[in-house]
Amino acid sequence: MTSKAHPPTADVVRELLRAVMDPELGDNIVDLGMAGDITVSAEGVVAIGMKLTIKGCPLRVQIKNDIESRVLVHPGVSKVTIDWGEMTADERSAVMTRARWNAREQANETQIPLNARVLAIASGKGGVGKSSVTVNLAAALAAQGHVVGVLDADIWGFSIPRMLNMPDRLEAHRVDGSDKPRIIPNERQVGAGLLKVVSTGMLVEDEGTALMWRGLMLTKAVEQFLHDVHWGELDYLLIDMPPGTGDVQMGLARMLPRTDLIIVTTPAVSAQKVAIRAADMARRSFLRVAGVIENMTSFTCEHGTEYELFGKGGGQTLATEIGAPLLGNIPIESAVAHGSDTGEPIVLSQKGAAAQAFTAIAQRIIDETVSTQDMIGCSARTEDVVHVSISQRN
Ligand SMILES: Nc1ncnc2c1ncn2[C@@H]1O[C@H](COP(=O)(O)OP(=O)(O)O)[C@@H](O)[C@H]1O
Ligand SMILES: [Mg+2]
Structure with a gap:
């Protein structure tokens, strides 16, 4: 019973x-x-x-x-x-x-503007496509004219600089009369929008040197990024989380409780079980799960036959289980991996089912984010202006 x-x-x-x-x-x-x-x-x-x-x-x-x-x-x-x-x-x-x-x-x-929607891309384990999802959603949002921050919180397993072809070292200097130097994100124009990117891969010499970071100051590095990066104007901040659950997620919950999680899973039952742990951690740290993305859903060969290589239905099952929407399914396409290797996210090519799926998910994120324009009629800003002008008159 x-x-x-x-x-x-x-x-x-x-x-x-x-x-x-x-x-x-x-x-x-x-x-x-x-x-x-x-x-x-x-x-x-x-x-x-x-x-x-x-x-x-x-x-x-x-x-x-x-x-x-x-x-x-x-x-x-x-x-x-x-x-x-x-x-x-x-x-x-x-x-x-x-x-x-x-x-x-x-x-x-933190230096993150209050109006920016913060989305952390998480999963229970590595290799399910968190970074691929992060760069493609970021590029799709930017292509729609938005300013999108990307924080690579996978401190020792960083891959964002390569996937966006942004290898330059980060610079830091004093801004707006700040008492200490701030890290200035590297920028890349995408369509009418802009990517602002920060990664430990932009601090260390090469991926080998990054191993020295292993275990060391993991949460501290993310905290420092949240504190010390001068993001400036931002509509969205996408955070590529390290695999698994734990310190980084808890630190994020403490410093940026408005973060929404997007959980990436493959259709396999095992991946989905691990993903549930990520969702459970979200609940305990009071972070909201904005939705689930199922990656590597199926592979369609040149003859048009679809193969469900990694099982079936994991994304929907997970979504139902944790009471969050399934935001979309991304098929397996070699162009996704190729785009990551060349630094041109597949979504920008507008070609193929994977690009379409990423575009649709980005659109869904835009649609459910209340625009600043809508908020102007609401309480705070208007009230504030009225109060200030009345008190000045008296
Ligand atoms: N939909 C997909 N189709 C084909 N290859 C993919 C897809 N998603 C991810 N990959 C590849 O799988 C590997 C792992 O993806 P990655 O985004 O690095 O995962 P994670 O960040 O979760 O470790 C990478 O080589 C990536 O190019
Ligand atoms: Mg990754």
Whole structure:
């Protein structure tokens, strides 16, 4: 007999909600005081009272999705209901003060702009295509005119410089009157957009020297990249994670809790089992899983016959199991590997099923990211401007 999981307590739900950010206000909905009463019934129905800065806030849909994707996956939760309310003028002004304070604090914490969507590409093990996914999504987003940061967090197994043909050494200097030098990302223009890339491969002499880094300062190196890189303007930041789970992911969760994970798996059951561990780690560190990508789905030979070399259905099974969407399936094509060797991500060629699949996933990411334009009508910025101008008049 399988025993049914117990529903979480209200306190646990509140902890889960700490991972839901109001992207406009740059803080989580619990610390901002937006999450009110939480009740959990014996049947696992979680009822959450949410106070928005203004009732018609366009972020409402995103916040709702975020709440659901974090709470519904918890064992024992059968349903989530949200009761939407609106803050009083006093509550709103307290929130604004806090948001302004946070904006200043976070500016010291990391150099990553608050509006940038942060996506970490993770997997349970190496060789499943994390780096291939990272460079192709980054290139596809840039080709759409976006400014895309790429942080190669695979400190000793770096491959990004080669895959994007960006071998130059990084430079560091003082910017905007900063007291210490900042690392300046290497840039590459892609269509109307721009890639800004940082990797330990741009610090060390060659891939052999990189072995010296092994085990050494692994988390520290990623932390340092988050602290010390001068990213400037960014729409997206893609982080190519080292294989497996552990310190780097926990460090990332602590420093950049708004990070969403994209989990890459192959169709094989074994890969999918390892990927579940990555997703489990995400849950424990309160990072959200934005979706699953199945790579190496199948190989189609020149006669048009499709071979499922690495099994079938691993991506969908994993997605269902962890309650995240399957963002897409990438077929096996020698052009994917060739593109990585020559530094021209396959997606830029616009040719073949793999390129199409990467383009579609990038489009999906763009579509579900609330644009800054949409947010302008929302609470924070407008309110802030109004408050400042009123206080100056008095
Ligand atoms: N869809 C694909 N078709 C063909 N080769 C692929 C595909 N995805 C990845 N590869 C190749 O598989 C190897 C591992 O991919 P990589 O992106 O480096 O994985 P990871 O970063 O997870 O270790 C590389 O040689 C890469 O070129
Ligand atoms: Mg890699």
